[in-house]
Amino acid sequence: MTENQGTERISRDRLVDFAARALEAAGMPRQDAAAGAPLVVEPDLNGADGHGIFRLPQYVRRIRAGGINTQPQIRVIREKAAMALVDGDNALGHLVVHRAAEAAIEKASEHGVGWAGVRNGNHAGAASTWARIPLEQGMIGLYLAVGSANHLPPWGGVDMLLSTNPLAVAIPALEEPPVILDMATTVAAYGKVKTALQRGEMMPEGWMIDREGKPLTDPRRAGEGFLLPIGGYKGYGLALIIGLLAGTLNGAAMGRDVIDFNADDVTATNTGQAVLAISPEAFGDAHGFRQQVDEVVRTMRGSARMPGVDRIRLPGEMSHAKRLDRLENGVPIPAPLLETLNVLAGELGIDGPA
């Protein structure tokens, strides 16, 4: 979403307050709504605009349809020194993954490394939200998730059996912004296809193929083809492996069992995720490590550049700049989204966000 005339800045606090009121009005206990709301809005701070408050109407729809459990018992059902398995009891996904991130951090602070898996979770917004949580403790965070709808066939196939299962990693630096990679395993996100369609533009080769495996460049034909995984069969392999680690290992849905969360508001999704926390302290001098990350960041940034490239960027650099700007100046909410949120407010009998 680009900022234009129809875009209004709304402060993070207002958005969080609105999300909390909406979740409560939809049926969640006040305490859970208050805990979930900042996590729902977190992607908006980092520029992952399609995964933040943009999704709130969908979450509310699912809660009201009974597809999200508003009285869940989120519990650690298996545990060892280095791992935990969290059963989310079909709660709002954000509350479940947050519990997993806490468990991973707790393990890592005592034992150096902690891994926490999730079953019976739900869509939990942007991947980077969860890789970032260990950062607050000076730790490295890694997050894997089974996506909430299948968009990818296995390589050479035409049945959509895989989601664009994302990966996020966050690594703390000292003076530099943290290095944060947040990526789906496809070359282009589906949102970019929709944007090309709206603009009447063709897509470059490499974004999609049709059912014959030929390049598909006309976004009006998008329904006849598939997104391409990064690096071809490599991206397919990554999506598969992430699905096995974040889904199958946890007893969560993977492959044919994945419920399309965009099309179905009722069926429990049994979404699987995993959070890994690593404590640099366990490996030696944590301060020195962060200095070294600064050094690597500056080395990359200092590379000679190709013509037309104004700056070498590090993963997470742009979202960090957006975060600073949005915490200061508010989150840009385009007019159509604001309208959608106001309609939601009307349905729920609460005040809108602005």
Add this chain to the structure above:
Amino acid sequence: MTENQGTERISRDRLVDFAARALEAAGMPRQDAAAGAPLVVEPDLNGADGHGIFRLPQYVRRIRAGGINTQPQIRVIREKAAMALVDGDNALGHLVVHRAAEAAIEKASEHGVGWAGVRNGNHAGAASTWARIPLEQGMIGLYLAVGSANHLPPWGGVDMLLSTNPLAVAIPALEEPPVILDMATTVAAYGKVKTALQRGEMMPEGWMIDREGKPLTDPRRAGEGFLLPIGGYKGYGLALIIGLLAGTLNGAAMGRDVIDFNADDVTATNTGQAVLAISPEAFGDAHGFRQQVDEVVRTMRGSARMPGVDRIRLPGEMSHAKRLDRLENGVPIPAPLLETLNVLAGELGIDGPA
């Protein structure tokens, strides 16, 4: 390498015996040579022909030049319940990563998950070798490494500051072959560029770009450009993150510090690697997990196919078939490689492999 008239099949045992004799003749203690040889040959079983005995002459050259320590003290220098940091003391890389894999497995069998990092290691062959080791205990293995030469600039840059830092993950199935992903973070390996050159063929767009960022398709111009990371900036991000986790976190070389192991036989490389072992038992019923992996594998394989696709493959399926064939019928060694090994034997005053 394709099998043709000039290719001879040599049994694994003969290759291991030859590698052990060569390493010992080069200066390694007999016990270390015997321990390292099967690990050096392991990639040949799995079809990673460019990373197995093909590399032996280079290892020997480095040992004789003093670039590998033949009297190392490989030690765990930091340890917690879930992690270990191994100092390889500049030993043969295979011995060091093997020690790390053992440590990761030991941690995982007790605590569910174990992570072991390496500093002061060396080139250790194919990534899948190390992800496979936890498999032998029914565990999931993950391996990250800093590559032994920089081939990639940061995205938008022209200074080669990153290696094609590989990732391997191995996941056990029950009746199906394990799912094993072993990938560099570039679209094409450099070996494929060399093959195109030898055959007088042009490369497809997407393998390389030149210093202006334009597609480079003539392999004779390869020296003027760079390999492309998978998914563009995503692959750059992956290479960077893997380097920070496998290198920087362990106090190993990363970025500008990486020694080009192809060009320099003397300088200690301080290569960094990391092995993660995950015990499915900790997460629940390990047998049931493996059944579920079978189920996912069969679901993918059963997908309807694009025209011209004879079979949907799973990552690791082809290397598994090669492994069975090569254990039974020997490893195909092309005539030029056999000649190279015989020359090496002559230099070391030992018998050749065949």
